[in-house]
Amino acid sequence: MVTLFSPEVLSWIPLVMLLLSLLAALLIFPLPEERVRLRSTINLSAAGLKVLLVMLLFPVVLDADLRPEFSMPFLPGSDLVLRVDPLALFFATLSAVLWLLTTVYAIGYLGEGQNRSRFFGFFSLCVTATVGISFSGNLITFLVFYEMLTLVTYPLVAHWGDRASLKAARVYLRYTLSGGLALLIGVVWLTIYAGPVDFAPGGAVGVTEVATHSPGIAIVIFALLVGGLGVKAALVPLHGWLPNAMVAPAPVSALLHAVAVVKAGVFGIVRVIDDVYGIGVASELGVLTPLLVVACVTIIYGSYQALRQIDLKKRLAFSTVSQVSYVAVGISLATVAGVTGGVAHLVHQGIMKITLFFCAGLYAETLGAKRVDQLTGLGHRMPGTSLAFTIGAFGMIGLPPTAGFISKWQLGVGALEADHSWVVAVLVASSLLNSMYFLPIVYRLWFRKPDRDGDSADDSASSATGGATQVRVREPKALLVPALLTAAATVAFGVVASVPFAPLQIAGQIAEGVFN
Template sequence: MTDSTLTGLLSWVPPLVLLLSLGAALAIFPLREDRVRTRTAVNLGAAVLKVLLVAALVPVVIDASLRPEFSVPFLPGIDLVLRVDPLSVYFAGLSALLWLCTTIYAIGYLEGSPQRSRFFGFFSLCVTATVGISFAGNLVTFLVFYELLTLVTYPLVAHAGTPAALRAARVYLRYTITGGLALLVGVVWLTIYAGPVDFAEGGAEGVPALAAATPGVAVVIFVLLVGGLGVKAALVPLHGWLPGAMVAPAPVSALLHAVAVVKAGVFGIVRVVDDVYGIEVSRSLGVLTPLLVLACVTILFGSVRALQETDLKKRLAYSTVSQVSYVVLGVALATVAGTAGGIVHLVHQGIMKITLFFCAGLFAEVLRAKSIEDLRGLGHRMPWTSVAFTVGAFGMIGLPPTAGFVSKWQLGLGALDSEHPWVLGVLLASSLLNAAYFLPVVYRLWFRAPDAGRSPGAGGSPDDDAVPRALTDRLRVREPRALLLPALFTAGSVVALGLFASFPFSPLDVARYIAEGVFR
């Protein structure tokens, strides 16, 4: 089979993956609540097929260097383009794997809950939008799916229907629509000046000419694009929606932080810097240093705010604010090692953070433990969940041999290679702050006994049955398998990705390949 024939066949894979997720949503919405087996089969079948299809693209794109493309007319002179390139496969692979894990987790978590068909329908639409973002071949296609993601995640944030959930969903919508409008203006403005903007290694055609002729306009457009994307990426001061969204169910929190929304924002920033403006144009315009400083401020701010939170999910939310900006920092360093570090953290942070949210959901679901104090002694009552949480926390701190260590080591190398070696101090300070807000949680899990007269979720008020409750608090409880297995799998992956980082086709290996293409 010739390369052209193979490329033609593979060009149908992105729309097929897109239709797979969309078809799952359309099949799930009309299902009655009691059609549990059918809904589960559709969810898992679509998720497994997506993993297989995306995995099949990896060797073709990396080894054979093929770039299959599918396009349909959209606007005069502008097509909707789905293109397979190393970065698109990288992000699609992350979303495919974590979608499967989150689907298994969500099925167990929502067992017996109302409105499951609505939840899983919008869940699949969310994945549809993420697939479109992953494979978008130009800026307009990216914008269409990026805005779709805003609309279909709103019902997930509001799923519980409580006043707090509805309020958080409205805040989320205000932030993301405002960011979407800024992105829209930037995309339209850039298209007027440079024509249809296709993503390309080293930057899109027409952008260098714009930067040379009217650098002020190019800088303003860059600010609009990154500012619009920075809302979902939770860059300071655009992060305010994220902690409030933690009222959503644990599978939604995992989706927001590790699979879709936050990742879509930071993935878009990588696209703008590397594949729209390009490193050289970005450097000549002087926009990389301010972006680097903003990323550093966000990293430190998120860590400090996480340290102040006593609610577990909110502490994890501020941790996300901090950790996701490592990706922006790596790209803004403008070195091969830094870019590789930022891109690999896209995957590593997603797997580490989804592990922590899976565990937080387990603690809350089984023992109503939601605050940091509620976790006292749960290492003995829920040992496997606590092991998974501990592994995820050590990864976030950056302890070897976890995936987090690999990311931070690579970013450190990038800082030393760059014009900004002071960034190494930011990485060190961030790791110390990570330890300051994660180690006390781990310590409470394993080395603190539950308070007598206080059960998780009880708010610390003693009552008449204090003695029997104190005894009960030391007994091991059943950890639901459907919720536990995804958490153990992702926790195991955190260690495996650290131990086998140098292997072919590992996230680090592919990230280096992508980074080398950016600077080629």
């Protein structure tokens, strides 16, 4: 593969991936609503090409150890840099593959709805921002695309245009703009002291010097950077926007939780620790232990709040608050196993959570079931959806052989290596809480029948003997197939975790690079 493409040609790939989504957005915005086929073709073509390009980079970056890079002048003394390293490729692959599946899902979900060109236009801009975040080669470039993501996601959260949607979108904007301001202050302050900060394994040279000569300032800047990123990463107490944003369409919920916004925040935290400060410098400054504590508190708090929710999407939202913090825990442990588990969970959590949100959208669109108590008996009426939901739930709990088990096992090993055995107790407690809010849903789906008063949705066709009917309903293929594919990946990434190019193996390669 390397012999077919020169480094000069390869350096254009990250820019092409960025422009694909941007061009798609520019083409989609002016389209009339009735141009369904053309809009879908543009969406799927751009998403499919992005997957092909990211696959092209795998042997180049992981085997040949090349780092395709595109740069152009931006600010005085600082360039706009797009660089493909293993961590960038890891996140970009997650984004590209899940965005293709989410595009298929969104086309089927919105159907004949209103404002589809606006929706898919901003949808494509979100892809653009996420690709930019993935491939950012320095802190300035990251900041530009990170703030772009905030702005272009707002119309998606507010898509329905009703009072609840607009209120949730305003809350989202207040939180994320405040976090962006903190991030901006941190970036400017660090740049003043250290000069332009390029991402580099082991940390940027200038930042190391700042940490050596002015550790107090380095700690404050770290708090600003991670605090600003922690808003999108939904660290407690910065998580308040996320449950409110669940009024958005199901594809947007999937996008927020599994692909873009939340993942962008935690990906940024990984970048700051690994490639700005360096994990060794961060450990010496003593900033990792407080982050570890905050992440563990978030894990337990999110699980506890999920247990209290009757609305399915809100339960899943608080589950995200909990699960994404596993990544922060892994990085904060500062061990190879811990970092491996945390980075692997970027992908593992993404495929598991998008599966669950796909299923939540299917239940709501097919039968109007939006609450946990409306899911009774739906395993028999919607078996494909319920199978996918069950697999996603088992993955979140951490049952073998799912991807969730692999992540939690690695994190537990990392905690023991770091002499933080109490973190193992947090992981076990989290799994127990996960069981408490997921297993009753699984039981309700498969082993309970609706009562005579109808504790399931769409109970108009109830039979005379036993309440609601168990007649199977049609599950829309455009919505069901993406859910089944991500559910299959949830199992596959657990079963083939030791195979080259599996998420765990790539995460291990990234972790080893951090400590070398």
